Amino acid sequence: MHTTTKPSSAIPVRSPDALPVELTINGERRALDVEPWTSLLDLLREHLHLTGTKKGCDHGQCGACTVLVNGTRINACLALAVSHDGDEITTIEGLAEDGALHPVQQAFVDHDAFQCGYCTPGQICSAVGLLAEGHAQCRDDVREQMSGNLCRCGAYVNIANAVESVRLARRIDTREEDEAHAAHAPHEAHAPHDSHDPHAAPQAQGPHAAQDPHAPHEAQNAQGDAP
Ligand code: FES
Numbered sequence: 440m441h442t443t444t445k446p447s448s449a450i451p452v453r454s455p456d457a458l459p460v461e462l463t464i465n466g467e468r469r470a471l472d473v474e475p476w477t478s479l480l481d482l483l484r485e486h487l488h489l490t491g492t493k494k495g496c497d498h499g500q501c502g503a504c505t506v507l508v509n510g511t512r513i514n515a516c517l518a519l520a521v522s523h524d525g526d527e528i529t530t531i532e533g534l535a536e537d538g539a540l541h542p543v544q545q546a547f548v549d550h551d552a553f554q555c556g557y558c559t560p561g562q563i564c565s566a567v568g569l570l571a572e573g574h575a576q577c578r579d580d581v582r583e584q585m586s587g588n589l590c591r592c593g594a595y596v597n598i599a600n601a602v603e604s605v606r607l608a609r610r611i612d613t614r615e616e617d618e619a620h621a622a623h624a625p626h627e628a629h630a631p632h633d634s635h636d637p638h639a640a641p642q643a644q645g646p647h648a649a650q651d652p653h654a655p656h657e658a659q660n661a662q663g664d665a666p
Pocket residue numbers: 493494495496497498499500501502503504505514515516517665
């Protein structure tokens with residue numbers, strides 16, 4: 440009887456080209472063997488089956504693959520997995536905590552900020568990164584700094600509404616924390632009467648005084664070559 444031996448698909452074959460990489464993915468340390476040409480996106484989707492991160496263009500032009508690397512948003516399709524040895528990767532699957540949606544995820548639900556949902560994981564990861572950057576000062580900033588994330592369904596109005604709602608809520612929380620802190624601060628901490636010193640430098644006035652109006656928008660497109 441003639442028999443043939445088929446390679447078992449159940450036994451992973453280690454590529455002789457694979458390199459050892461350690462990544463922390465959604466809080467879990469993973470030791471992996473990765474071929475040097477594997478993108479971070481393919482590692483997540485094809486090897487680790489974290490398919491929440493989407494592949495749209497695979498060329499850095501749509502933002503569907505946005506993930507957070509050490510808290511910074513990047514296009515995973517443009518990143519080689521081996522170049523992120525030791526890094527912390529957060530995908531859409533890693534944003535919820537203890538069964539509760541991340542505030543940005545909840546805002547997308549509340550504001551109906553998606554239609555087909557294909558761009559949504561990238562939009563949400565990008566928004567989380569944007570809010571952490573802290574450069575957005577208004578809704579237009581949100582729109583501009585999210586411009587690397589395309590939505591073919593055109594849900595941009597509600598996406599901006601969702602992100603802006605979280606930004607405003609955090610700003611109110613921060614202000615209330617500052618006020619509570621100031622109310623409990625000991626009187627000794629109050630500034631001495633420096634203001635009577637005619638040589639004292641003039642103090643900045645107004646809520647926007649500390650902002651540099653000429654600050655470059657270097658973080659406005661934190662996704663490298665994304666449009
Ligand atoms: S799939 Fe990465 S930017 Fe489009």
